[in-house]
Amino acid sequence: MRQSRLLRMLDRLEREPMADTVIDAVRKKVQALPLGNGRDLLHGRWLGHPVHPLMVQVPIGSWLSAAVLDLYPGRSREAGLLVGVGLTSAAPAALAGWVDWAELHRQQQRVGLAHALANSAAVGLYAASLTSRVRGRHAAGRAYGFLGLTAVAVGGMLGGHLAYRQASGANHAEEVPHVVTQGWHRIGAVAEFPVDRPVRRSVDDVPVLVVRESGGAVHALAERCSHLAGPLSEGTVSDGCVQCPWHGSVFRLSDGWNVRGPATAPQPSFETRIADGHVEIRLRRQGRDGQAPDEGQAQRRSTGTETRHGS
Numbered sequence: 001m002r003q004s005r006l007l008r009m010l011d012r013l014e015r016e017p018m019a020d021t022v023i024d025a026v027r028k029k030v031q032a033l034p035l036g037n038g039r040d041l042l043h044g045r046w047l048g049h050p051v052h053p054l055m056v057q058v059p060i061g062s063w064l065s066a067a068v069l070d071l072y073p074g075r076s077r078e079a080g081l082l083v084g085v086g087l088t089s090a091a092p093a094a095l096a097g098w099v100d101w102a103e104l105h106r107q108q109q110r111v112g113l114a115h116a117l118a119n120s121a122a123v124g125l126y127a128a129s130l131t132s133r134v135r136g137r138h139a140a141g142r143a144y145g146f147l148g149l150t151a152v153a154v155g156g157m158l159g160g161h162l163a164y165r166q167a168s169g170a171n172h173a174e175e176v177p178h179v180v181t182q183g184w185h186r187i188g189a190v191a192e193f194p195v196d197r198p199v200r201r202s203v204d205d206v207p208v209l210v211v212r213e214s215g216g217a218v219h220a221l222a223e224r225c226s227h228l229a230g231p232l233s234e235g236t237v238s239d240g241c242v243q244c245p246w247h248g249s250v251f252r253l254s255d256g257w258n259v260r261g262p263a264t265a266p267q268p269s270f271e272t273r274i275a276d277g278h279v280e281i282r283l284r285r286q287g288r289d290g291q292a293p294d295e296g297q298a299q300r301r302s303t304g305t306e307t308r309h310g311s
Helices: 005-015 020-031 038-043 057-070 076-101 106-134 138-165 295-301
Strands: 185-189 199-203 206-212 218-222 236-238 241-243 250-252 258-260 269-275 278-283
Touching: 005 106, 005 138, 020 076, 020 106, 038 076, 057 076, 057 138, 076 106, 076 138, 106 138, 185 199, 185 206, 206 278
Parallel strands: none
Antiparallel strands: 185 278, 199 206, 206 218, 218 269, 236 241, 241 250, 250 258, 269 278
């Protein structure tokens, strides 16, 4: 089967650099907003995934409901109320979307800008719809409303491409627990890990970040940032945390917790031990009681491909 014309158009949009100057200017303005801790709130770090998709349900639902009411005579007043609710709720949803957009890859930002323009057109059309209804021009209000819903559909299609085709907002470390085999894995001699310097190793073809502290403790996390797969081994280690070099997400080395966004998901973490002068790691898995299974349990479940050593 041939690639659809729509998909070819979206692929061209990802590669088109025409709007890159505008993207750079807007990105800098969004990143300069004095949001403080509100930035992580808008990213959805507290929720564990982006909050923007949740927030847009209110304006979309309100406008879709208004369109249904517009199909029935005499319901223009109720439809107008729903249009107003959608307009009011669109502002915070848009702010959350812009904050997420400013921390994306360039190809994602290109599609995201088109997504924002479609939604801005929808807001303008619905504002015209509400104004017409208030002035008693109900036919015009309905017409503007249906045009606005069309713009919302286009924006939703672009948002779906951004989320599902380009994996914007997805947890890019989610597969780690599914591909790392259970049991202890030897990753190198202790001397191979300089103090307080991030080192990249690999277990079952999964990149792993290893940091040895001055006190002797060794920490290991999945190396690809959960936000957009940035290389944490190229990041900065400070105060028991590592900062992603791409978008600044900060993760706690002891357990992978995302201390600061834009990452909304923590990093998969590993238990560590030193055996015979070598560092060994084991994926920290949670059992039914919320605790990691003991070593004997992990070994009984193992596939036999990992290296095991006594502690």
